[in-house]
Amino acid sequence: MFPSLNEQMDLIKRGVSEIIPEDSLVEKLEKSIKLNKPLIVKLGCDPSRPDLHLGHSVVLRKLRHFQDLGHEAVLIIGDFTGMIGDPSGRSKTRPALTLEETRKNGQTYFEQATKILSTRRIKMLYNSEWLSKMTFAEVIVLASKYTVARMLERDDFEKRYREGEPISIHEFLYPLAQAMDSVAIKADVELGGTDQKFNLLVGRDIQREFGQEPQVAITMPILTGIDGVEKMSKSLDNYIGISDPPNEIYGKTLSIPDELIYDYFLLTTDVSDKQLSKLKEEINTKPRDAKRLLARTLVKMYWSEDAALQAESEFDRLFVRKELPEIIDEYILKTSEKEMNIINLLYETKLVSSKSEARRLIEQGGVSIDGNRISDINENIPLESNFVLKVGKRKFLKITIQKDN
RNA sequence: GGGUAGGUAGCGAAGUGGUCAAACGCAACAGACUGUAAAUCUGUCGGCUUCGGCCUUCGGAGGUUCGAUUCCUCCCCUGCCCA
Numbered sequence: 279m280f281p282s283l284n285e286q287m288d289l290i291k292r293g294v295s296e297i298i299p300e301d302s303l304v305e306k307l308e309k310s311i312k313l314n315k316p317l318i319v320k321l322g323c324d325p326s327r328p329d330l331h332l333g334h335s336v337v338l339r340k341l342r343h344f345q346d347l348g349h350e351a352v353l354i355i356g357d358f359t360g361m362i363g364d365p366s367g368r369s370k371t372r373p374a375l376t377l378e379e380t381r382k383n384g385q386t387y388f389e390q391a392t393k394i395l396s397t398r399r400i401k402m403l404y405n406s407e408w409l410s411k412m413t414f415a416e417v418i419v420l421a422s423k424y425t426v427a428r429m430l431e432r433d434d435f436e437k438r439y440r441e442g443e444p445i446s447i448h449e450f451l452y453p454l455a456q457a458m459d460s461v462a463i464k465a466d467v468e469l470g471g472t473d474q475k476f477n478l479l480v481g482r483d484i485q486r487e488f489g490q491e492p493q494v495a496i497t498m499p500i501l502t503g504i505d506g507v508e509k510m511s512k513s514l515d516n517y518i519g520i521s522d523p524p525n526e527i528y529g530k531t532l533s534i535p536d537e538l539i540y541d542y543f544l545l546t547t548d549v550s551d552k553q554l555s556k557l558k559e560e561i562n563t564k565p566r567d568a569k570r571l572l573a574r575t576l577v578k579m580y581w582s583e584d585a586a587l588q589a590e591s592e593f594d595r596l597f598v599r600k601e602l603p604e605i606i607d608e609y610i611l612k613t614s615e616k617e618m619n620i621i622n623l624l625y626e627t628k629l630v631s632s633k634s635e636a637r638r639l640i641e642q643g644g645v646s647i648d649g650n651r652i653s654d655i656n657e658n659i660p661l662e663s664n665f666v667l668k669v670g671k672r673k674f675l676k677i678t679i680q681k682d683n
Numbered sequence: 684g685g686g687u688a689g690g691u692a693g694c695g696a697a698g699u700g701g702u703c704a705a706a707c708g709c710a711a712c713a714g715a716c717u718g719u720a721a722a723u724c725u726g727u728c729g730g731c732u733u734c735g736g737c738c739u740u741c742g743g744a745g746g747u748u749c750g751a752u753u754c755c756u757c758c759c760c761u762g763c764c765c766a
Contacts, residue, residue, distance in 0.1 A: 441762095442761090442762045442763065443761090443762080444761060444762070504720085504721085505710095505721090506721075506722095514710085515710085515711085526720095529719085529720050530720070531720095532718080532719045532720070532721080533719060533720040533721055534719095534721075535721055535722080536721080565718085566718045566719080567718090569718085569719080570718085570719095593719085593720090596720095597718095597719065597720070598718075598719085632729090632730065632731085633730085633731070633732085634728095634729080634730065634731075634732090635712085635728090637732095638712085638713075638727060638728075639712080639713065639727095641713090641726095641727085642712085642713040642714060642726065642727065643713070643714055644712085644713045644714070645713095669713095670712075670713065671713085671714095671720070672720075
């Protein structure tokens, strides 16, 4: 049994950017209730970057909502396009992958996605299954259904074209390939970020060409990264990974600008609408507390309540009280020497990638031993007893001496 | 196929024979400050160094020159215009 239409629409509409077209979604839901048949809700996944972050979670969570309402989630792993890669050579974000790699990444993707998605009512498919079987003639027929002018309607194509940036022909084929995925699974709904709007709409057109009822396109807002400027992405290194350790999730969350707190609550957590309006108030009056709550909430979602509390006390210890972390990695230094030059020590323990970097860090006051800053690059460190080496704000290493004579 | 403009450090972008490891901006890193790993400010930002310097880099391969990121030849890649 499915929840009522209104109940479904309330949950579906939470946080969304656009539903195109909304009345068509209503019709599909009504039909689904009447026939007691779940909708097929599609989400395309890029297997070239299998590390999921909160940005991905926005759409995945929406897919989860559909699952919770009784509908069927279909994850399409874009292994086919992943194997082709991007021959233009400029885009390092789409390296050509082997079949094995895409399978492995697909598996990793699935493991991470199911931290958010339910493992019931879910299907994962590789699009090479149908795309690799298409003949060149079929591809040409498919390509004939769309025009260059319409392709150039897409924002990023238009922009690149206008600015003299190269666009390879195969990039025009991607939206069509993605549309074929919708045809293959007879999608009722396709989810994506607002940047996917164009592709989702192409899906509608192509489904229609194949005599299917067009899918409803639902777009979610793009989550801004922790820098508060760009969209969250791995390559910009402004992301919070859903597999990040608790301390990372906590610390990164606290570093977001205050203006983002509300959006993060809305798009990446389950707090109720009632709580949301209360939070809006708190964000203005006590942003610090609201943000700490957000950070705990996120750690709790991906780890546990305990982990959240621990991450918070660890954070306070390290950055508020500037004490040592509870757990420090250990490095066993086997040596017969009595002392060691600080630069060599940093280099040997791999806390720095070059000796020049070590020199720089020391000169800038970023290196300390047991809380005492090292300011001389020629300083020799006595190797009599164990000590804690600190580099920068966040790198700690416990050095344990082991005499090997 | 013809014409034309380009390819410089992680990215963007200056430099057009020596004073170039290469301006500037972004990112990154360190320090100060802070509720914060934010913002802001200061500094650093190829490698090695006995701190004097030394070594490897400016699409690729050759060449001219005492000396080339800068000049020449060929090749590869990209944009635009014409066909």
